[in-house]
Amino acid sequence: MIVAKLVEHNASASQYLAALCKGTADVTAPQPDILKTLDQLKHDLRAALKPVLEELLRLDAPLETEVLELLPTQSDCSSLRGWCERTGAS
Numbered sequence: 001m002i003v004a005k006l007v008e009h010n011a012s013a014s015q016y017l018a019a020l021c022k023g024t025a026d027v028t029a030p031q032p033d034i035l036k037t038l039d040q041l042k043h044d045l046r047a048a049l050k051p052v053l054e055e056l057l058r059l060d061a062p063l064e065t066e067v068l069e070l071l072p073t074q075s076d077c078s079s080l081r082g083w084c085e086r087t088g089a090s
Contacts, residue, residue, distance in 0.1 A: 057065065 053069075057069070
């Protein structure tokens with residue numbers, strides 16, 4: 001099993017490197033499985049978070065509305081960090 005995976009990886013790496021040497025522009029590096037899994041997890045968490053945030057906004061929870069609205073749209077926390085800096089929150 002391990003040898004088969006190594007042979008498969010070697011063949012894939014060889015094809016990729018050969019394409020790079022030839023200057024083929026449409027070749028993209030294969031995405032590792034862990035990155036695919038993490039992207040899917042991020043998508044699933046956003047989908048699960050959206051109804052919870054909508055419910056909190058509907059209930060007028062004692063939370064910052066701006067932060068709740070930013071959460072499902074951000075791929076990272078840069079906007080939230082900016083909000084914290086603007087408001088003095090930590």
